[in-house]
Ligand SMILES: C[C@@](CO)(OP(=O)(O)O)[C@H](O)COP(=O)(O)OP(=O)(O)OC[C@H]1O[C@@H](n2ccc(N)nc2=O)[C@H](O)[C@@H]1O
């Protein structure tokens with residue numbers, strides 16, 4: 001039967017302002033998000049018989065119904081009602097629970113892939129709505145552009161064009177719970193949110209918006225995050241920051257060579273995950 005292999009890219013947050021705690025316990029945010037080409041590879045094959053199989057084979061990622069990609073496939077197969085099923089294989093390259101949106105990207109990629117394979121012709125808007133029922137970052141990966149994301153991440157607007165840059169991603173492998181980070185955050189007065197620039201001409205312009213409120217929780221608990229930022233800046237990054245709820249730190253570099261040099265320094269004796277990628 002029909003089959004598709006697609007890339008599911010990671011994301012970084014150039015900015016993450018936490019605006020308020022909502023009555024449902026979630027937090028309204030203002031984020032600037034960009035995709036980078038560190039990708040999971042997703043192969044989706046339609047089957048003539050109903051049922052969904054998801055295999056990933058990565059520690060910490062469930063196979064089957066616990067996988068967010070399984071839930072994405074279920075949503076579109078139910079909607080299509082064609083009596084068919086799907087086999088999904090995920091080759092996981094994005095570190096798990098790392099602040100890089102890997103699961104959300106896998107889910108968005110399955111939504112877009114199944115939309116095509118099943119001939120559903122669902123609009124981007126509709127796929128984003130379905131995506132939001134799976135996770136707050138899923139709509140961003142359906143949007144497929146650098147974005148300003150508000151609400152919990154579902155209100156998306158395109159960002160002005162940004163120059164392409166090289167990104168070094170370093171994950172020290174400490175376990176950070178997203179729920180714990182939001183719960184522990186001390187909210188400050190948010191009357192005067194910093195204005196975002198309307199034009200991004202250089203890597204410095206991108207770094208000028210760097211800020212992540214969640215670092216105020218993670219850095220005191222995991223000083224290794226600050227240590228990685230410092231080393232990146234010393235090794236020539238134009239800016240360095242934690243992505244999402246961490247613990248991955250990313251740095252922006254003008255060229256591949258300088259990003260690779262910094263990677264070599266950061267991985268020399270540490271055993272940390274590190275990857276050099278380009279923005280998409
Ligand atoms: C921090 C961000 C930024 O892009 O990304 P990641 O670090 O996951 O990549 C997101 O806000 C991650 O949102 P989401 O994908 O919903 O996180 P989940 O792991 O499902 O949420 C775990 C818990 O965090 C809290 N939570 C999450 C999002 C939010 N806007 N407010 C919250 O208070 C809730 O208690 C929720 O139950």
Ligand SMILES: Nc1ncnc2c1ncn2[C@@H]1O[C@H](COP(=O)(O)OP(=O)(O)O)[C@@H](O)[C@H]1O
Nearest residue numbers: 060067068096097098099100101102103104106
């Ligand atoms: N396809 C998937 N890829 C990664 N994690 C998944 C997936 N499906 C379910 N999960 C679960 O979702 C949690 C969050 O994973 P992930 O999306 O990688 O992190 P983050 O939200 O920090 O970007 C993990 O603990 C994992 O068990």
